[in-house]
Amino acid sequence: MWKAAAVNDDFQPIVHYANRLECKPGERFGPRIISDYQWLFVQRGSGHVRIGGHRYRAQAGLLLCYGPGVPHEIEADPKDPFVLFGLHFTPHGSLSSRPYDLRGTIVDVAEEKLAGFELDDRDGMLPSGTNCGMWPLTFFEELVEEYNRGSQMSPLLLRGIFTQLAARLLRWIRNNEYAVSPLDRQVAQVKERLIQQAEQAYDPVWLSLTTAYSVDYTARLFKERVGMAPHKYHMEMKLAAAKRLLEQTDLSSTQIAERLSLGSVHYFCKWFKRFTGEQPLRYRERTRIL
Numbered sequence: 001m002w003k004a005a006a007v008n009d010d011f012q013p014i015v016h017y018a019n020r021l022e023c024k025p026g027e028r029f030g031p032r033i034i035s036d037y038q039w040l041f042v043q044r045g046s047g048h049v050r051i052g053g054h055r056y057r058a059q060a061g062l063l064l065c066y067g068p069g070v071p072h073e074i075e076a077d078p079k080d081p082f083v084l085f086g087l088h089f090t091p092h093g094s095l096s097s098r099p100y101d102l103r104g105t106i107v108d109v110a111e112e113k114l115a116g117f118e119l120d121d122r123d124g125m126l127p128s129g130t131n132c133g134m135w136p137l138t139f140f141e142e143l144v145e146e147y148n149r150g151s152q153m154s155p156l157l158l159r160g161i162f163t164q165l166a167a168r169l170l171r172w173i174r175n176n177e178y179a180v181s182p183l184d185r186q187v188a189q190v191k192e193r194l195i196q197q198a199e200q201a202y203d204p205v206w207l208s209l210t211t212a213y214s215v216d217y218t219a220r221l222f223k224e225r226v227g228m229a230p231h232k233y234h235m236e237m238k239l240a241a242a243k244r245l246l247e248q249t250d251l252s253s254t255q256i257a258e259r260l261s262l263g264s265v266h267y268f269c270k271w272f273k274r275f276t277g278e279q280p281l282r283y284r285e286r287t288r289i290l
Helices: 137-149 154-175 182-196 205-210 215-226 230-248 253-259 265-276 280-287
Strands: 014-022 028-034 037-044 046-051 054-059 062-066 072-076 083-090 106-108 129-131
Touching (some): 014 137, 014 154, 037 046, 037 137, 054 062, 083 137, 205 215, 230 253, 230 265, 230 280, 253 280, 265 280
Antiparallel strands (some): 037 062, 037 083, 046 054, 046 072, 062 129
């Protein structure tokens, strides 16, 4: 019998790792077990997840929770692979403790370990699978952003963001306060388009193409629910794309400026430094040290 991490007065989580993964068609993880706790949140796409003897058809808005020693398997759909947010944590701990090393804590297990494993979803604890819609997306985006920032204050900020998410989720489960509405789905669709179009110059027409509402109304709706205007969100996604290109490719600053529709390399360098505090090449040197 396994119990989920209780969300109560003793909940003081330590976030070990947070990421967003665009799975490949048919990509599979497990069967496996882990040594800490993990939450998975499906942003889009589909696939199958098994947690013990439970099977889930994973689609946008599904949150999955499991902990130490729980056998699980994750498999992306071959035609419409899902995009997942993953979060590793322990429910209690000191912020001054040494960084958690995930290496060696994820262990493959035999297929038969999955069948018959009993889960215990009790009051005060989160169920292994919850269809909660897209309202948690902003929290997961903040967690990944703060984890990647890696500043001195990040562990404390990660605890705060995650604690708020967990408390809101538990309240939603008990009271259904965050019922998924058509407007929530519209905002999620706009966010997805802004992510997909991050390399393009911003075009407000996208808002009316994504929803049935006018550009102005969609922009106001987006800002109310996300906390920033669509253009600002798009620029943040463009900045994230610039960081990925600097980290993962050998493209020059000139090539990246062209790819991101930012005009001249001089503007790109000034723009990047304004938001990050350092020049693109300095950022590349710092983040590509093994």
